[in-house]
Amino acid sequence: MxxxxxxxxxxxxxxxxxxxxxxxxxxxxxxxxxxxxxxxxxTPEFIKVMAVGDIMMGTDFPNNSYLPPDGKGPFDDVNEILTQADLLFGNLEGTLTDEGKNAKSCSDPSKCYSFRSPERFGKYLEETGFDVMSIANNHIGDFGAKGIKNTAKTLEKHNIAYAGIFAQPSTIFEKNGITYGFCAFAPNKDCIKIHDLKNAKKIVTELKEKADIVIVSFHGGAEGHKHTHVPRKTERFYGEDRGNVYLFAHTMIDAGADIILGHGPHVSRAFEVYNNKFIAYSLGNFCTYSRFNLTGIKGYAPIAEIEIDKEGNFIKGKLHSAKQIDEIYPFMDKNKKALFEIKRLTEEDFPESQLIFNDDGSFFQQKE
The missing domain is CATH 1.20.5 (Single alpha-helices involved in coiled-coils or other helix-helix interfaces)
Known part of the structure; x- marks a missing residue:
């Protein structure tokens, strides 16, 4: 028992x-x-990417008279729009450094366009929610190797991804369950070259193997109000080869890029949808305090809102029109001049894209 x-x-x-x-x-x-x-x-079914053009929030070179007064943030009057983004991009037109000597040879410093924003200004970018920035442009080297290094450190301190310099041609980061690959190009000496299509294709192809969405930025094209159109050929300005931005954008998409974001001409240019991928050929100036000519169309400051699916295909968009006046940070433009300018240029330069713009700024691709 x-x-x-x-x-x-x-x-x-x-x-x-x-x-x-x-x-x-x-x-x-x-x-x-x-x-x-x-x-x-x-993981979102659709992703709302917002992109803006050149950002230079003020410079203490050659003296502090080019810095804004204390008290107002650079993006205070546009934050209501920018903070709605799932991913926010901008081009940092200059440096974020408290150190470094001017690397340009200028007999008169007051006429020397070198941009040195204080490192403390990095907090404005983080507070507004910038996720990624291009530093591939003609001003990243304004204060030499020290300025480039400090700019990179400042962006890292504020959790902002960046690319476009020899030390960091590309980057991969994650947000909301989506992995992004980002790279940036320019024709300038301190940057990954826009002219080297073979190298650019290699970078994009490698990113595509590791990331869900690949975003490519370029600083290219001739500058000013006479150069609002995309000529579909190599552009030269002041004797410098500024790249063939049309060929570059299409080549990057063919290599696997999902979004192409251009800047550099200091004016707005057309949008295009190529093989279901979005291209902005120039987002112009956005937040450029003093030292910039902001008359007429140079003061238009578009905010491009792009909705894509998880494969990076363009679904729809919205163009929010902001504007700038010298020594006044960007604010929303009730007259929507940026919208009507980009609508006109898109219809003239890329009618084959069949992008339809509504008066509220929304736009979509009319498919047959």
Missing amino acids: QKTLLFVSIFVLSYSIQAQKYSKEAIDSMYSITKITQEKLK
């Missing part, structure tokens, strides 16, 4: 241990399934 009871006790104990084991395995399995489901739910 005692042996029988002992056997029964051992059997019950063994069953209880196995039941606990299977229960734990079941719980672990359910937890794993729940976690995967939550991750899928967290």
Whole structure:
């Protein structure tokens, strides 16, 4: 009898241990399934990318008279729009450094356009929600290697991804369950070259293997109000080869890029949709305090809102019109001049894209 009871006790104990084991395995399995489901739910079906052009929030070179007065943030009057982005991009037109000597040869410093924004201004970019910035442009080297290094450190301090210099041609980062690859190009000496299509294709192809969405930025094209159109050929300005931005954009998309964001001409240019991918050929000036000519169309400051799917295909967009006046940070433009300028240029330069713009700024591709 005692042996029988002992056997029964051992059997019950063994069953209880196995039941606990299977229960734990079941719980672990359910937890794993729940976690995967939550991750899928967290990943957005559509992504709202916002992009703006040149940003130079003020410079202390050659003196502090080119810095804004304390108290007002650079993006205070446009934050209501910018903070709605799932991903926010801008071009940093200059440096963020408290150190470094002017690298340009200027007999009169007051006429030397070198931009040195204080490192403390990095907080404005973070507070507004900039996720990624291009530093590939003709002003990143204004204060030499020290200025480039400090700019990179400042952006890192404020959790902003960046690319476009020799030390960092590209970058990969994650947000809301989406992995982004980003690279940036320019014709200038301190930057990854826009002219080297072979190298640019290699960078984009490698990013595409690792990232869900690949974004390419370029600083290129001739400058000023006479150069609002995309000529579909190499552009030269002051004797410098500024790249063939049309060929560059199409080549990058063919290599795997999902969005192309251009800047450099200091004026707005057309939008295009090529193979279901969005291209902005120039987003002009956006937040450029003093030292910039902001008359007429140079003061238009478009905010491009692009909705894409998880494969990077263009779904729809909205163009928010802001503007600038010298020594006044960007503010929303009730007359929507940036919208009407880009609408006109897009219809003239890329009618094949069949982009339809509405008066509220929304736009979409009319497909046959």
